[in-house]
Amino acid sequence: MDMFLPPIRGTTPTVNKMADKMVNKTRRPAPMPILEFQNVSKIYNNTTTALTDVSFSVDEGEFVSIIGPSGSGKSTILRCVNRLVDATRGEIIFDGHDINRANKKELRQVRKKTGMIFQHYNLVDRLSVIENVLHGRLGHKHTLTGVVGYYTEKEKENAFQILAKLGLTEQAYKRCDELSGGQKQRVGIARSLMQEPRLILCDEPIASLDPSASKVIMDHLSVINKNMNLTCIFNLHQVDVALRYSKRIIGITLGKIVYDGPPDQLGKEKIHEIYQSSEGELITDVG
Amino acid sequence: MSEFVIPGQSPVSLDLHKCMRKTRGGKIKIAAGSKSGLAIKLTIFILLGLTVYGLLTFDYKNIDLAKAINGTWSNLKVLFGQPRLTYSSFAAAMRALLVTFSLGALSTIFGALIALFGALLCAKNIANPIAANVIKGFVAFIRAVPTILWVLIFTVAAGLGSVAAVIGLTFHSAGYLIKAYAESIEETDGGAIEALKASGASFWQIVSQAILPASISYMIAWTFLRFEINFTNALAVGAAAGAGGIGFDLWMAGSFYFDIRELGYITYIVVAAVILLETIATKIKARVR
Amino acid sequence: MLGKNQTFVNQTPLNQTSVFVKRKRTFTLVFLGTLALFLIAAAATNYDVIGGFESIPKAIGWLAKNFVPNAKAWSRLPDILTKLAETALVSVAVTVCAALGAFFFSLLSARTTKVNRWIGRGVRIIAAFLRNVPDIVWAILLMFSFGQNILTGFFALFFATLGMLTRTFIETIDEVSVACVEALQATGATYLQTVFQGVIPSSLPEIVSWVLYMIETNIRSSTLIGVLTATGVGAMFDLYYKRMDYSAASLVVISIVVLVIAIEIISNQIRKVIM
Numbered sequence: 001m002d003m004f005l006p007p008i009r010g011t012t013p014t015v016n017k018m019a020d021k022m023v024n025k026t027r028r029p030a031p032m033p034i035l036e037f038q039n040v041s042k043i044y045n046n047t048t049t050a051l052t053d054v055s056f057s058v059d060e061g062e063f064v065s066i067i068g069p070s071g072s073g074k075s076t077i078l079r080c081v082n083r084l085v086d087a088t089r090g091e092i093i094f095d096g097h098d099i100n101r102a103n104k105k106e107l108r109q110v111r112k113k114t115g116m117i118f119q120h121y122n123l124v125d126r127l128s129v130i131e132n133v134l135h136g137r138l139g140h141k142h143t144l145t146g147v148v149g150y151y152t153e154k155e156k157e158n159a160f161q162i163l164a165k166l167g168l169t170e171q172a173y174k175r176c177d178e179l180s181g182g183q184k185q186r187v188g189i190a191r192s193l194m195q196e197p198r199l200i201l202c203d204e205p206i207a208s209l210d211p212s213a214s215k216v217i218m219d220h221l222s223v224i225n226k227n228m229n230l231t232c233i234f235n236l237h238q239v240d241v242a243l244r245y246s247k248r249i250i251g252i253t254l255g256k257i258v259y260d261g262p263p264d265q266l267g268k269e270k271i272h273e274i275y276q277s278s279e280g281e282l283i284t285d286v287g
Numbered sequence: 288m289s290e291f292v293i294p295g296q297s298p299v300s301l302d303l304h305k306c307m308r309k310t311r312g313g314k315i316k317i318a319a320g321s322k323s324g325l326a327i328k329l330t331i332f333i334l335l336g337l338t339v340y341g342l343l344t345f346d347y348k349n350i351d352l353a354k355a356i357n358g359t360w361s362n363l364k365v366l367f368g369q370p371r372l373t374y375s376s377f378a379a380a381m382r383a384l385l386v387t388f389s390l391g392a393l394s395t396i397f398g399a400l401i402a403l404f405g406a407l408l409c410a411k412n413i414a415n416p417i418a419a420n421v422i423k424g425f426v427a428f429i430r431a432v433p434t435i436l437w438v439l440i441f442t443v444a445a446g447l448g449s450v451a452a453v454i455g456l457t458f459h460s461a462g463y464l465i466k467a468y469a470e471s472i473e474e475t476d477g478g479a480i481e482a483l484k485a486s487g488a489s490f491w492q493i494v495s496q497a498i499l500p501a502s503i504s505y506m507i508a509w510t511f512l513r514f515e516i517n518f519t520n521a522l523a524v525g526a527a528a529g530a531g532g533i534g535f536d537l538w539m540a541g542s543f544y545f546d547i548r549e550l551g552y553i554t555y556i557v558v559a560a561v562i563l564l565e566t567i568a569t570k571i572k573a574r575v576r
Numbered sequence: 577m578l579g580k581n582q583t584f585v586n587q588t589p590l591n592q593t594s595v596f597v598k599r600k601r602t603f604t605l606v607f608l609g610t611l612a613l614f615l616i617a618a619a620a621t622n623y624d625v626i627g628g629f630e631s632i633p634k635a636i637g638w639l640a641k642n643f644v645p646n647a648k649a650w651s652r653l654p655d656i657l658t659k660l661a662e663t664a665l666v667s668v669a670v671t672v673c674a675a676l677g678a679f680f681f682s683l684l685s686a687r688t689t690k691v692n693r694w695i696g697r698g699v700r701i702i703a704a705f706l707r708n709v710p711d712i713v714w715a716i717l718l719m720f721s722f723g724q725n726i727l728t729g730f731f732a733l734f735f736a737t738l739g740m741l742t743r744t745f746i747e748t749i750d751e752v753s754v755a756c757v758e759a760l761q762a763t764g765a766t767y768l769q770t771v772f773q774g775v776i777p778s779s780l781p782e783i784v785s786w787v788l789y790m791i792e793t794n795i796r797s798s799t800l801i802g803v804l805t806a807t808g809v810g811a812m813f814d815l816y817y818k819r820m821d822y823s824a825a826s827l828v829v830i831s832i833v834v835l836v837i838a839i840e841i842i843s844n845q846i847r848k849v850i851m
Contacts, residue, residue, distance in 0.1 A: 082762050084758060084761065084762060108764045108766070109764070110764075111761070111762055111763060111764035112763070112764035114762070115762075115763075116759065116762040116763075118755070118758070118759060120755055121755075122755040122756055122758055122759035123756060123759070124756045124760075124773065124774050124777050124778050125756075125778060126323075126324070126777050126778055126780075126781070127318075127319065127773075127777050128317060128318060128319035130317045131317050131318065131319070134317060135759075135760060135763060135765070135773060135774075136763055138760065138763050138764065138765035138766075138769045138773065139763050139764025139765060140764075141769075143766045143768050143769060144768075146765060146766065146768075146769035146772075146773065147768050147769055147771075147772040147773070148772070149317075149772070149773060151317065153314060153315060156307075156315040156317060157303075157315070160303050160306065160307060160315075161303065164302075164303055164306075169303065169306040170306070172306055172307075173308060173316075173319055173320065174319065175319045175321055188759075191759075191763070192763075195763055195764070322849060323781070323849055323850045323851075326846060326849040326850050327780055327781060327784055327850050330784055330788075330846055330850070331784065334668060334672050334787065335672060337665060337668045337669070337672075338668060338669040338672040338673065340665070341665035341666065341668060341669040342669055345662075345665075345666070345726050345727075346662075346726060347725065347726065347727065348725055348726075350722065350723075350725050350727060352727075354721070355721045355722045355725075355727070356721075357721075358720065358721030359717065359718060359720070359721045359722070359731075362717055362720050362721060363717070366717060385620050386620055386621055388617070388620075389616065389617030389618070389620040389621045389623075390617075390621055392613050392614070392616075392617040393614065393617045393618065393621065393623060396610060396613070396614050396617075427837055427840065428833060428837070430836075431832070431833040431836035431837050431840070432829055432832065432833055433796040433797075433799040433800060433832065434796070434800070435799060435800040435803055435810075436799065436813065436829055436832070439803075439813075439817055440635075440639065440643065440829075441631075441635055443638070443817075443822070444631075444634065444635035444636075444638040444639060445631035445632075445634065445635045446631070448622075449621035449622060449623045449624075450623065450624060450627060450628045450631055453621070453623060453628065454628065454631070454632065454635070500599075519710050522710050522712060523710065523711075523712050523800050526712045526716070526804060527712070527800055527803045527804050528803075531621075534712065537712060537713060537716060538712075538716065538804075540716075541716030541717065541719065541720075542716060542719065542804075545720075547717070547720070550713070550716060550717065554709065554713050557709075557710060557713070558705075558708050558709055561708045561710070562704075562708055565708075
């Protein structure tokens with residue numbers, strides 16, 4: 001696992017400098033945020049409010065978990081970043097660009113740089129594993145080469161290399177509908193790594209998996225985060241998982257941030273506030 | 288891409304090359320190469336081939352395509368733009384519509400009744416397998432004969448009139464609904480049937496207590512779908528077999544009086560009726576679900 | 577506590593009876609409604625219920641005697657098969673052409689892939705219109721300009737098939753490809769890349785299955801259109817039928833049945849492999 005890929009150097013000089021600073025842990029100046037939400041609100045169909053004045057920022061290399069009850073707006077936050085959902089108000093700055101003002105071409109650039117991992121894996125079930133992994137290159141390709149599914153030998157070799165790191169080489173030519181849930185999610189991770197992203201958005205990555213497959217997935221993502229210094233933002237249902245893996249927790253209730261800080265300061269009472277529940281109602285209360 | 292390759296290492300280890308499938312030219316393959324993918328490609332290839340072959344070899348009788356299309360276009364404009372009744376009246380058209388509707392209704396009712404028993408005899412989970420296969424084969428035969436042919440055959444065999452039309456339409460409806468009902472019954476939870484069997488329930492008790500309650504809503508949905516089909520079939524039969532109703536009026540307006548405006552008027556009535564029927568059917572289906 | 581329990585005990589049988597009463601009432605209503613519909617329909621068409629039942633054994637007797645191919649009919653088999661092949665080929669060609677158009681239209685209109693709300697809505701309206709204008713209206717209308725030509729049947733079936741397939745393809749695309757379209761969009765894939773790498777691979781089996789079903793349906797419909805427009809195997813049947821050469825007519829029916837069943841069997845085999 002620790003032979004994972006080395007940290008990606010940012011393309012801009014400032015980011016490179018920042019990466020150097022991250023390595024040098026003796027002093028910690030305020031690092032440049034890679035993602036910033038400034039008073040973001042989202043209202044669906046003029047009626048349903050999903051987010052109200054959400055503000056936070058994420059630094060390069062962070063491993064952040066967003067927790068909160070179903071329908072609290074977790075998914076909306078992630079989907080606003082790559083604009084699968086358009087924010088109604090506020091600014092979202094990713095890597096120095098205002099995403100809400102991005103035109104079609106700039107949006108493609110933003111999406112290229114953000115990988116996304118889904119609860120239901122969202123693979124093209126009838127294509128092979130390797131084809132699904134190579135889909136991560138589509139954002140980098142000319143429309144037509146992508147349409148006909150032409151990939152360079154280098155891209156294919158890289159895809160195999162990533163599959164090897166995730167332990168999927170045996171499955172490379174299987175169709176995705178022949179895989180188990182945990183394997184499918186690893187294909188999802190491989191697809192997003194293939195994009196060479198700056199940021200990975202994980203939308204309930206383990207909600208459909210059994211505990212042992214969940215652990216494999218979380219371990220992989222945590223190694224990727226450490227070894228590649230790749231920023232990861234999670235939506236998680238499992239509070240215990242969020243507490244164990246992340247360095248920072250954002251709690252969200254009814255579209256508002258109610259907690260933003262390290263996991264060790266998140267007390268039971270705060271968790272109950274986030275989930276708007278009382279003592280004994282949450283599974284985490286047991287034991 | 289280069290950022291992804293670990294510096295100082297060969298890009299891909301030898302082991303990895305063993306996992307790759309290569310083309311003859313040494314390129315890495317990426318397709319799964321599954322049987323189903325191949326079957327889809329082959330099917331599409333054959334269908335496209337047949338289409339091209341057909342379009343190239345059809346006997347077009349030297350038709351002037353541009354003229355025919357232009358003519359049809361201007362006829363279309365008259366049809367939908369200037370509908371008018373000359374030979375018939377609105378009241379007569381409504382009576383004819385009622386006849387067509389009734390032909391559809393009668394054949395649906397008869398078809399559904401026959402299908403209810405037929406389906407019980409050939410649903411895999413409750414029927415005798417030999418009897419089921421015999422009935423399924425017979426039903427496949429009945430469905431394979433186009434409705435219009437049933438009607439024409441019965442016109443000679445039983446005399447002209449609504450009887451021939453209804454019986455002809457019923458044949459196909461029954462065949463269609465037996466298949467549909469049987470599939471609905473086959474989806475019934477096997478556990479419920481087994482539990483009733485274990486408690487010593489009779490065949491009819493199982494049918495009324497386990498099977499019908501579970502599949503009735505699907506059956507009703509299928510019946511309404513068939514009613515819509517029977518209505519259009521009754522139209523067609525009216526036109527092509529002279530079985531009466533508004534289909535016959537359509538044919539008279541177009542092929543006897545050559546009156547496109549009248550044809551347009553009746554078309555509007557028919558389309559309105561079809562849409563109304565579809566809307567009602569959707570409402571009822573939503574209610575029984 | 578006690579009060580709560582009591583109401584609970586009291587309510588259970590009450591609720592159960594009300595379910596049974598309701599079910600009984602629904603059945604009674606459906607039965608009475610069907611009976612009323614039957615009586616009205618029988619009156620409107622002067623349907624002779626007893627005569628109808630009596631005619632069935634009579635008709636079967638007649639069929640068994642007259643509707644059997646004899647030696648003379650068999651000699652017409654090559655002609656019949658030529659026309660049958662033509663009808664089959666028309667059905668395939670119509671369905672494939674309509675499917676190509678329908679796929680394009682459905683992309684414009686499906687929730688997952690639509691380009692623009694208004695185009696999507698427009699396509700749906702056109703498809704609904706094409707579906708609801710019966711194919712015999714198209715056939716009668718096309719007869720004016722195309723005459724007794726193979727294209728009359730072709731276009732009559734084309735419009736109805738286009739409308740039907742557009743609707744089913746829209747449903748298919750929205751059903752099978754929502755998830756992968758979202759994922760491909762998130763990677764920065766362009767619209768066409770998403771369609772060719774996501775939508776087509778995931779919906780193709782379903783689409784092929786529908787096309788096979790429509791070919792089967794269109795063979796039956798084209799027989800009917802053929803009777804109306806004097807083309808294909810339908811015209812062949814009509815010709816023998818009007819000449820009262822029932823023996824030859826029966827051979828036409830038998831060959832149609834063999835073709836339709838063969839296509840059904842082949843389609844089912846293909847479906848088993850591709851789904």
